[in-house]
Amino acid sequence: MRRSWGLSLTAGVRAGPYLPCRIPRPMLDPAEIARIFEETGALLTGHFLLTSGLHSEKYLQCAKVLQWPHHAEACGKALARHFAAETPTLVISPAIGGIVIGQEVGRALGCRAIFAERENGALRLRRGFSIEPGEPAIVVEDVITTGGSTLETMKVVKSHGGRVLGALSVIDRSGGKATLGSRYHSLWTLDIPTFEAESCPLCGAGSSPVKPGSRK
Ligand code: ZN
Numbered sequence: 284m285r286r287s288w289g290l291s292l293t294a295g296v297r298a299g300p301y302l303p304c305r306i307p308r309p310m311l312d313p314a315e316i317a318r319i320f321e322e323t324g325a326l327l328t329g330h331f332l333l334t335s336g337l338h339s340e341k342y343l344q345c346a347k348v349l350q351w352p353h354h355a356e357a358c359g360k361a362l363a364r365h366f367a368a369e370t371p372t373l374v375i376s377p378a379i380g381g382i383v384i385g386q387e388v389g390r391a392l393g394c395r396a397i398f399a400e401r402e403n404g405a406l407r408l409r410r411g412f413s414i415e416p417g418e419p420a421i422v423v424e425d426v427i428t429t430g431g432s433t434l435e436t437m438k439v440v441k442s443h444g445g446r447v448l449g450a451l452s453v454i455d456r457s458g459g460k461a462t463l464g465s466r467y468h469s470l471w472t473l474d475i476p477t478f479e480a481e482s483c484p485l486c487g488a489g490s491s492p493v494k495p496g497s498r499k
Contacts, residue, residue: 311361316453316471319354323347330485332492335429337477338485342495343454345425349383358470359387362451365468366421367392369448373420375399375440377406377432384453385423396423399439406435414443424452427469428477430461437465 311319320326325347331339349355362384374396376385382398389396399406414420422436427450437447449466458474461467480486 311357311470313471316358319348320471323351323354327495329495330490330492331495333428333477335431335477336480337428338480338483338492339475339477340485341475343426343456343473343475344495345380345453346383348453349425355383355387356390358384358453359389360391361470362423362453362468363388363391365451365466366448369419371419371421371448373397373414373418373440373445374423375414375420375436376423377436380425381423381432381436384425388421388423388451399436406432406439408439408443414440414445416444418445419448420445421448422450424450426454426456427452427461427467428456430457430463433461433463437463 320343325344327342327344328340329342331342333339333342349358371392372394374385374389374392374394376382376396376398378398378400385398386396397408397412400409402409408414420440422433422440424433424436427433433450433452437450440447447465449468450463451467452469453471455461455467455469455472456475459472460474478484478486480492483492486492
């Protein structure tokens with residue numbers, strides 16, 4: 284008796300009607316990244332409190348881009364090329380923002396992808412994750428503003444005896460001013476003004492900042 288599994292030739296490759304673009308592009312230049320951020324509604328305007336403690340009128344909600352696996356994959360591939368020659372065996376990201384893109388960079392490089400989490404304010408390895416002595420590692424983030432989380436993640440690698448090759452992020456919103464003391468590449472560099480809370484013109488105008496990471 285012939286059994287039908289109800290599968291069709293197109294199973295698994297069907298796209299939702301709202302999927303902006305299904306085909307990962309081989310090259311992602313800054314103009315293309317900007318277009319993807321625009322298309323996915325990832326560039327927000329308002330009054331935001333950044334992880335760094337600074338305030339800003341613009342926020343890049345990278346998760347809105349990375350929610351699309353084909354965009355995440357394309358970004359991961361484009362970033363991974365920068366360190367392919369050094370053959371890192373570990374990608375490490377600060378949770379939560381860096382996890383998805385770290386996974387994709389790890390996939391592109393064919394190596395492990397782990398993450399560090401905040402516990403009592405400090406980043407550390409949990410979940411049985413470990414780093415081998417001398418293991419060549421790269422730190423991968425979604426967005427770098429001051430580079431603070433990236434530097435802290437580098438310290439985690441070093442404290443476990445690993446070797447930091449450098450860092451990657453989808454977005455560098457420091458305008459290239461973040462100093463990481465290591466090789467660093469991003470897909471898109473933007474110079475978005477940030478303000479100390481005391482001198483923030485948006486606070487001065489009477490509004491209160493929102494934490495976009497936790498915003499619904
Ligand atoms: Zn403010």
